[in-house]
Amino acid sequence: MGQQDDLAERFEGVRGHLRAVAYQLLGSLTEADDAVQEAWLRLARTDVSDVANLDAWLTTVVGRICLDLLRSRTSRKEDPLDVHLPDPVIVEIGAPDPEREALLADSVGLAMLVVLDSLGPAERLAFVLHDLFAVSFAEIARVLGRSTDATKMLASRARRRVRADAVAPDPDPARQREVVDAFLAASRAGDFDALVALLDPDAVLRADAGAGPGISAVIRGAAAVAARALMFAQVAATGRPVLVQGLPGMVNLVDGRPTAVLAWTVVGGRIAAVDVFADPDRLAGLL
Structure with a gap:
């Protein structure tokens, strides 16, 4: 050699x-x-x-x-007003991906990635x-x-x-998914009070649409995040569950095409953050 x-x-x-x-x-x-x-x-x-x-x-x-x-x-x-979320590592549930899983094993959580980006x-x-x-x-x-x-x-x-x-998510993945499933069920039912109860009072929603047609924004407060219930209801109806940086997430699908990836950070039994990745130029590389 x-x-x-x-x-x-x-x-x-x-x-x-x-x-x-x-x-x-x-x-x-x-x-x-x-x-x-x-x-x-x-x-x-x-x-x-x-x-x-x-x-x-x-x-x-x-x-x-x-x-x-x-x-x-x-x-x-x-x-400085632009919202730019770092790329998360997305793993399909039940579909082994050794390369991504190895990268995820050496990675920090989504909340820390956001802080590192600042x-x-x-x-x-x-x-x-x-x-x-x-x-x-x-x-x-x-x-x-x-x-x-x-x-x-x-x-x-x-x-x-x-x-x-950088908040630390709850350690039990099953409990995290349970809280997210309850949140999605409340969004489908249009139950505003239930949504607010499942959100931390200081919950934050970060949406990164890149240069696409969507709106990039940072929304703070349980009531303000819960007001986006219609968006969450659509994800619950058409999306498929995934792991996003090891956290419970969903890929939103329209006519079988991914249009957004959402991740929820659960802290103390409540949702502390919702991150929405909707930049069309980056979605292909994330999935």
């Missing part, structure tokens, strides 16, 4: 890990795949004979690539690489071009934000 073949084999052995790192850093499945491919191209044209730990070297290479992508997003100065590039890199993938602060500091102490401060700031804003 030649040196290039050996490198290719070693790279394939760590591809899943690198994809997980890139996904957590970018919140985009397509961009994560692009970042991993770019890491392979850099490996193929680099002499790594003196690299003691190739896996660690590749992780930092992916980190640098993702940092550049995150910074380019910031420089585009997108409208962090600055340097904060996100420092937190994800250190707290989620155990990369040393010294290595991360070299990627960022900052001191180790400054890098620790970035991670600490991000950690506080995550702890404050």
Whole structure:
């Protein structure tokens, strides 16, 4: 076996890990795949004979690539009022998908993904690489071009934000699905009071329609979210259950075509968040 073949084999052995790192850093499945491919191209044209730990070297290479992508997003100065939800990992119930399940096993929950998407590039890199993938602060500091102490401060700031804003869903999947099924039944019946009772008082609905015909919005409060009962009733009538980032979800279907993916986050027996992915340009890649 030649040196290039050996490198290719070693790279394939760590591809899943690198994809997980890139996904957590970018919140985009397509961009994560692009970042991993770019890491392979850099490996193929680099002499790594003196690299003691190739896996660690590749992780930092992916980190640098993702940092550049995150910074380019910031420089585009997108409208701060736009709603952009990170790509979730969607798994069909009863249909094994080893690749997606492996990615999900290394992934954080939907609520944390949303918070990570709100962090600055340097904060996100420092937190994800250190707290989620155990990369040393010294290595991360070299990627960022900052001191180790400054890098620790970035991670600490991000950690506080995550702890404050990322709610932890109830641990029992069966109980989560039970609450969601009750919510969908109430929406079909048009029972506003039952919907409100199943929602946390501070429940939030986040809808990302991208550039499509739908409306992107953030709606807060149990009554305001329950007022969208008609939308939920349609999903209950025509959708199929899925797991969205490990949470109970539904794919809404119109004439057999997916038009939206919904995910519910259940906390303390009530629905704390409903996330709606309706960007037509992204739906194909999510399913």
